[in-house]
Amino acid sequence: MYLKTLHLRHFRNYQEQQVEFTAPKTILVGNNAQGKSNLLEAVELLATLRSHRTFRDRDLVQEAEELAQISASLKRETGISTLNLILRRNGRRTVNLNGENLRRQMDFLGILNAVQFSSLDLELVRGGPEGRRHWLDTLLIQLEPIYAHILQQYHQVLRQRNAFLKRNIETSQGAPVQTEELAIWDVQLATAGTRVIRRRERAIQRLAPIAKKWHASISGSKEILQIKYSPNVPLEQNHSEKVQQAFLEKLQQRTIAELHQGTTLVGPHRDEIELTINQTPARQYGSQGQQRTLVLALKLAELQLIEEVVGEPPLLLLDDVLAELDPSRQNQLLDTIQDRFQTIITTTHLGAFDSQWLNSSQILYVKTGK
Ligand code: ATP
Numbered sequence: 571m572y573l574k575t576l577h578l579r580h581f582r583n584y585q586e587q588q589v590e591f592t593a594p595k596t597i598l599v600g601n602n603a604q605g606k607s608n609l610l611e612a613v614e615l616l617a618t619l620r621s622h623r624t625f626r627d628r629d630l631v632q633e634a635e636e637l638a639q640i641s642a643s644l645k646r647e648t649g650i651s652t653l654n655l656i657l658r659r660n661g662r663r664t665v666n667l668n669g670e671n672l673r674r675q676m677d678f679l680g681i682l683n684a685v686q687f688s689s690l691d692l693e694l695v696r697g698g699p700e701g702r703r704h705w706l707d708t709l710l711i712q713l714e715p716i717y718a719h720i721l722q723q724y725h726q727v728l729r730q731r732n733a734f735l736k737r738n739i740e741t742s743q744g745a746p747v748q749t750e751e752l753a754i755w756d757v758q759l760a761t762a763g764t765r766v767i768r769r770r771e772r773a774i775q776r777l778a779p780i781a782k783k784w785h786a787s788i789s790g791s792k793e794i795l796q797i798k799y800s801p802n803v804p805l806e807q808n809h810s811e812k813v814q815q816a817f818l819e820k821l822q823q824r825t826i827a828e829l830h831q832g833t834t835l836v837g838p839h840r841d842e843i844e845l846t847i848n849q850t851p852a853r854q855y856g857s858q859g860q861q862r863t864l865v866l867a868l869k870l871a872e873l874q875l876i877e878e879v880v881g882e883p884p885l886l887l888l889d890d891v892l893a894e895l896d897p898s899r900q901n902q903l904l905d906t907i908q909d910r911f912q913t914i915i916t917t918t919h920l921g922a923f924d925s926q927w928l929n930s931s932q933i934l935y936v937k938t939g940k
């Protein structure tokens with residue numbers, strides 16, 4: 571797939587800007603705080619309807635404006651698509667494909683695919699499980715757009731169940747709990763949660779061997795990367811009814827604690843994705859460089875998996891990461907990209923690129939949102 575044009579209006583520090591991508595590789599160069607990452611973020615939003623930098627749409631809308639607009643023209647093997655996303659301060663969104671407003675956001679997903687790689691991704695190794703869940707969910711949304719809907723349903727039930735548990739603490743004052751209502755929430759949570767669990771399991775199953783191969787190839791050593799899905803509800807057999815049963819059993823075991831704490835303690839919102847190298851948790855393992863190698867392997871695996879599933883190479887968005895890799899890892903990445911993946915790269919100085927790259931890339935200078 572090829573992103574031909576991008577149009578930003580009142581998005582972050584962009585007043586209004588049209589960008590034409592004239593080569594498979596584009597380098598955005600500029601000083602700090604000029605709008606390089608903002609531009610990548612706009613592409614990320616078109617691909618996933620999520621930003622890895624914020625959960626609040628009001629952060630994305632330019633100061634003193636009510637709404638922001640991101641539009642793009644994308645060429646795929648099946649033809650040209652026009653994507654249009656309107657973000658509002660109050661969080662309401664409009665998604666429009668080829669001139670038609672879509673009722674369901676998931677119909678907008680899967681048109682443009684992109685893998686984002688920024689220095690924040692080191693948090694995948696160093697940070698807590700929440701970041702890894704968010705990463706996996708974002709990948710899943712692109713592999714199977716219906717997952718966006720599945721995840722949303724789960725979070726909705728989770729919020730309602732939490733509200734019930736909290737209300738119960740406030741109102742019951744030692745009186746017996748309304749277990750009938752809780753039982754209804756339990757079934758809904760287990761049903762919605764099982765869908766999330768099974769898809770996460772499948773995605774990791776597919777991703778893990780690809781990442782392992784990339785990791786071996788980059789590190790050039792006997793280091794073995796293992797990615798393991800560690801669901802909060804045990805997955806002895808990946809069979810919907812069995813998972814649902816295990817989910818309900820675990821909920822029953824934790825009911826007293828949940829009623830006491832006023833929050834749901836069981837479910838995929840507490841899943842972990844374990845990253846280990848030679849069976850040592852990657853967080854405790856190795857140098858910063860080794861952790862970067864791991865993240866690079868994950869990103870290359872994402873690219874490959876999306877390409878396999880979708881049937882076309884996704885875009886690659888590289889935010890400031892090239893300078894952080896040593897020359898051999900840089901080359902590994904650049905060799906993989908070649909002209910196979912349309913790539914947009916940000917940098918503060920062109921010195922990080924060799925002449926071959928500079929000659930084959932479109933170079934755009936970014937200054938104060940222009
Ligand atoms: P660096 O090299 O430091 O990563 P960058 O060019 O990637 O810089 P961006 O993150 O793209 O910088 O842009 C940051 C700029 O955008 C900041 O000046 C910030 O104040 C501005 N900005 C962010 N959100 C908004 C907004 N909603 N309205 C107006 N300006 C915004």
Ligand code: MG
Binds near residue numbers: 608889890916
């Ligand atoms: Mg930046």
